Amino acid sequence: MSINIQRNQKKRVVIVGGGLGGLRLAEDLYGSGMQVVLIDKNNFHQFPPLIYQIASAGIDPSSISFPFRQIFRKQKDFYFRMAEARMVDVEKKILQTSIGKIDYDYLVLAAGATTNFFGNKNIEEWAMPMKTVPEAMGLRNALLSNLERALTCATEEERQELLNVVIVGGGATGVEIAGALSEMKRYVIPYDYPDMDSTLMHIYLIEAGDRLLSAMSPESSEHVEKYLRSMGVNVLLGKMVTDYVDHRVMLKDGSSIATRTFIWVSGVAAQPIGNLDRKHLGRGGRIIVD
Template sequence: MGFNIAGTDKKRIVIIGGGFGGLKLANRLKGSNFQIVLIDKNNYHQFPPLLYQVASSGLESSSISFPFRKIFQKRKDFFFRLAEVQAVVREKNLILTSIGELKYDYLIIASGTVTNFFGNEVIEKQTLPMKTIEEALILRNTLLSNFEKATICTDPQEKQALMNVVIVGGGATGVEISGVLAEMKHFVLPKDYPDLKQSEMNIYLVEGSPHLLAAMSEEASDNAKRFLEGMGVKVMLQKKVVDYKDDKVILDDDSSIETKTVVWV
């Protein structure tokens, strides 16, 4: 086990993470006078802009994941290693990983970010983030299994909690997932779940600031709100989620929404 990488006279560049940044750099370094080692904890590159399609069953995960070994076929003095990087020892030019240690001459850290739960452990444990293919598939399975449970549920309150979806965060991802779930409600639910009433599925999009898509123009923000509301999404601005317990999302004005599906984006 270990890295088992052939010795070379060239300087070694280690890239941690084959996401957008790491992959672009590795491609740019093609033909350079360096040995390249790309390390990722997955053996595939993923394309996050279409994660919402995987979460809503519109696309299979294989359509947005690309094996590194296929991308880098025939590259000379290039090594991919499947490993999780655990620490960097800068004074020794060394990284510690799940498959052992590796020396580098230059180190590029392109390991992306993690979802911010603002330190709330309950929310972290019980809500569904959507940054990776794995998380998108968990969300897809949760939605579908909740619909299945709703078809046989005889308790109206429990059924409503199964049919309500709360999306927290009105940035690009929150807007995309709300929109695609509204499409699912209108076009998939009536065909695939004829026992469920379309009107029973509620999609709430909760955003703390006064605007959706706060990083974009006011026009884009207003249009997004108008389109989503036109599709039946309940857009709630200037409301913050403070807790999630007993299948209830608690807002900062002390109101609550019953749901078994909270998407944290």
């Protein structure tokens, strides 16, 4: 297998990742006189701010997924390859990918972030992250199938487990998905599931810090907490999740919450790419820049 892109007299810039950053750069390089090669493990760009709408079945994946080949249809000296970046030989200026090597004059790493489970293997295995369209689809499928099973399961205990939703992480994504699910509980479930008691659906939003949206102003935190509580979300602040055992989310204070819908939106780490600049990595695998 080979990447199969001929060199010409122009300088070549290789961009890894066609997310918000990589896409913008590739577009801005239009007319720059350089050969632009965009490499992404998917052949579509996704728009993360609306991922919570996919997860809560509000919109379809095609509304926030856009094929690269369509976006760059008219761009000259532009090449897209669907591949995973694996290693970089900085000395020789070669990028190793899942479909072969490519040499470059300039390399731009824009592979984004992934979920940080802080080393907890149990949580990594069982919790559902929500950073990509496929992950949001997985969450949506689990949520809807748990609702179906809640109608036919054998015991009250199991029903409650299927109807409880636990979201860990009170940042923007946690707040968004908690709000969207509380709207679903209020405005969709009573109509789509008329023979189910929607009040049995309990939504928990757990945050280890003492306020939601800690990156924003204290007023925003206060406002969003009040609003979510008024929507029926159980907001738990200052609570640390430590494990997930037998369908129960375990908290550091010794309490636990039974759930089959365990959503983890609590941490980010840089997307690891093989040997990339290991010695220059900072917190969460971020590359230290000047």
